[in-house]
Amino acid sequence: MNSELRHLISDAPRVMVVDGSKLVRKLVGDVLLKELPNVEVVACAGLAEAQAALASGPFHLVTTSLALPDGDGLALAKAVRTASGQAYVPVIVVSGEVQSRLEDRSLSEDVTDYFDKALGHGALATFIRGYVQPEPVQGARVLYVEDSRVVALATKRMLERQGLTVVHTISAEDALKHLDAHRDSDDAPGADLVLTDVYLKGELSGRDLLGRIRNDFGYGKRQLPVLVMTGDENKENQSNLLREGANDLVLKPIEERLLVTKTLFQLRVAKLPEQRSLDA
Numbered sequence: 001m002n003s004e005l006r007h008l009i010s011d012a013p014r015v016m017v018v019d020g021s022k023l024v025r026k027l028v029g030d031v032l033l034k035e036l037p038n039v040e041v042v043a044c045a046g047l048a049e050a051q052a053a054l055a056s057g058p059f060h061l062v063t064t065s066l067a068l069p070d071g072d073g074l075a076l077a078k079a080v081r082t083a084s085g086q087a088y089v090p091v092i093v094v095s096g097e098v099q100s101r102l103e104d105r106s107l108s109e110d111v112t113d114y115f116d117k118a119l120g121h122g123a124l125a126t127f128i129r130g131y132v133q134p135e136p137v138q139g140a141r142v143l144y145v146e147d148s149r150v151v152a153l154a155t156k157r158m159l160e161r162q163g164l165t166v167v168h169t170i171s172a173e174d175a176l177k178h179l180d181a182h183r184d185s186d187d188a189p190g191a192d193l194v195l196t197d198v199y200l201k202g203e204l205s206g207r208d209l210l211g212r213i214r215n216d217f218g219y220g221k222r223q224l225p226v227l228v229m230t231g232d233e234n235k236e237n238q239s240n241l242l243r244e245g246a247n248d249l250v251l252k253p254i255e256e257r258l259l260v261t262k263t264l265f266q267l268r269v270a271k272l273p274e275q276r277s278l279d280a
Contacts, residue, residue, distance in 0.1 A: 034156030136163035
């Protein structure tokens with residue numbers, strides 16, 4: 001369990017679930033009730049209800065839609081951050097606008113993480129469960145591309161603690177050789193997920209690797225998820241990586257909880273059957 005939520009099992013956690021959809025509120029609430037003993041789920045249909053709930057005392061986790069019937073989910077995220085007596089807690093956006101907002105980098109720093117409603121009910125349950133009670137994906141293979149051996153060692157240990165098998169290469173060229181060796185085999189694509197730094201010392205960058213995976217190999221986001229690690233704060237560069245096929249970005253310096261959450265989520269959702277969007 002991640003450190004921010006570790007204490008919730010013995011204490012009495014309060015979780016706020018804010019969404020105009022009664023179905024989404026129930027789905028998130030049901031997962032929380034199953035995973036966290038003694039949880040108090042406060043379901044709110046809009047911004048006004050959520051602001052009133054904040055005045056009732058601190059929360060340990062907040063999920064919110066971006067488009068609320070009476071306001072903006074980012075305004076709620078800001079309210080959580082500035083509420084009197086409220087510690088810094090995860091604020092997760094659950095929205096059908098996530099992909100476009102990721103691409104234009106318009107989510108605020110008040111948001112901890114995000115989920116795209118287009119992925120459907122099963123994926124949302126998987127995401128919330130992974131956040132509050134992450135379980136290993138035993139044997140899943142991560143092709144990890146990083147040219148700094150110090151960074152690679154620390155990150156590899158983070159992933160291996162989750163029961164993942166990590167194949168580390170120091171260049172995009174070596175990663176492409178690995179994928180090419182498995183291309184026509186029963187083992188294709190040769191990994192369950194690619195985690196790559198965007199800046200590498202070889203001729204090819206992590207962005208070049210992403211392009212080869214999506215275009216030359218033809219592997220889609222579900223067939224071979226790609227997480228790109230970047231310390232580049234330029235929003236246009238970040239947007240381009242997402243438009244070119246990155247499943248998600250991991251911003252440096254790497255925070256273990258978010259890296260693990262994003263990695264395990266992408267591995268799980270890749271195995272889920274296609275589902276209707278929660279907005280459908």
